[in-house]
Amino acid sequence: MSEQNKNQIDTDSILVRCWVDRGREAVITQxxxxxxFRAHRTHAARWQDVRGSDELHxxxxxxxxxxxxxxxLPPDEFVAWTLNLHDPPLNLFVSGDNTGFRxxxxxxxxxxxxxxxxxxxxxxxxxxxxxxxxxxxxxxxxVLNIYEQFFHRSVQLPTRLxxxxxxxxxxxxxxxxxxxxxxxxxxxxxxxxxxxxGTLENVEERHYRFACSCNQETILKVVRGMFxxxxxxxxxxxxxxxxLCPRCGRKWWxxxxxxxxxxxxxx
Numbered sequence: 067m068s069e070q071n072k073n074q075i076d077t078d079s080i081l082v083r084c085w086v087d088r089g090r091e092a093v094i095t096q097x098x099x100x101x102x103f104r105a106h107r108t109h110a111a112r113w114q115d116v117r118g119s120d121e122l123h124x125x126x127x128x129x130x131x132x133x134x135x136x137x138x139l140p141p142d143e144f145v146a147w148t149l150n151l152h153d154p155p156l157n158l159f160v161s162g163d164n165t166g167f168r169x170x171x172x173x174x175x176x177x178x179x180x181x182x183x184x185x186x187x188x189x190x191x192x193x194x195x196x197x198x199x200x201x202x203x204x205x206x207x208x209v210l211n212i213y214e215q216f217f218h219r220s221v222q223l224p225t226r227l228x229x230x231x232x233x234x235x236x237x238x239x240x241x242x243x244x245x246x247x248x249x250x251x252x253x254x255x256x257x258x259x260x261x262x263x264g265t266l267e268n269v270e271e272r273h274y275r276f277a278c279s280c281n282q283e284t285i286l287k288v289v290r291g292m293f294x295x296x297x298x299x300x301x302x303x304x305x306x307x308x309x310l311c312p313r314c315g316r317k318w319w320x321x322x323x324x325x326x327x328x329x330x331x332x333x
Contacts, residue, residue, distance in 0.1 A: 079273040082137040085266035091241040095137040100233040105276035127209035134237035148187040152180035170278040172315040278314035
C-alpha cells in the first residue's frame with residue numbers, strides 16, 4: 067500500500083474490528099466513529115437542510131449501526147435502511163457496501179409521511195442473488211434499540227447495539243448456542259471488559275468511510291430515465307437543472323446539452 071493510500075485511510079476512514087467470543091458464542095464488531103461522524107456532519111452542513119442536532123445525532127447512530135452490521139457480513143454485500151419516525155416526522159436513510167467499504171446517509175425532514183408509528187425498511191443484496199427486503203413496525207426513537215428490534219423480530223438473531231461512550235459503539239450478535247440471558251443483560255462496562263480482556267479471537271479488520279458512490283454520470287442517467295419525454299417540463303427556460311442524490315443529498319447540476327446528448331461534458 068502506498069504512503070498516500072495509508073494517509074487517506076488514517077484521515078478519512080474508521081477501523082472496524084471483528085471478533086468472535088468462542089466461549090460465549092458471539093460475534094462482536096466495534097469502532098470509534100469520530101472520523102465518520104465528522105465527515106458526515108461536514109457533508110450535511112454543505113449539502114443538506116438539517117436544522118437540528120437531534121436529527122444529526124440520530125443519523126450518526128444509524129450510520130454506526132449500519133457500519134457495524136456490514137462489518138459482520140460477507141465482503142460483497144450491500145445494505146440499505148430507511149427508518150420512518152413520527153412525532154415529529156423524520157426519515158433516516160443509510161446505506162453501505164462491502165465492495166467499496168462506503169457508508170452514506172441523509173435525514174429527510176420535509177414532506178415526511180408517517181403511519182402513526184415507527185417503521186423500518188431494510189434491503190440487502192449480493193451479486194447474482196435476489197434482493198432481500200423486510201418491513202418492520204418499531205417502537206420508540208432510540209435508533210440502536212430499533213436496530214435490535216429488527217434483528218430480534220425479523221432476522222431472529224439475538225443482537226445488541228451498545229453505546230460505549232463518546233463515539234464508540236459495539237455490535238454483539240449471538241451465534242446459535244449463545245446464552246440469550248447473558249446477551250440481553252449485556253451493558254457497556256461488560257463489553258469494554260470483553261474487548262480489553264484478551265480472550266476474543268480477532269477475525270478481521272476493515273476500514274470504512276462516509277462516502278457515496280454517486281457521480282454526475284449516474285445522476286444524469288437517472289434524470290434522463292425519469293424525464294426523457296418531459297425535458298421542457300424539467301428545464302422550463304433554464305439551461306441547467308439542480309438535482310439531489312437520493313442517498314447522500316449531494317447537489318448535482320445537469321445542463322440541457324448534457325441531458326439532450328446523454329453524456330456529461332456535452333458542449
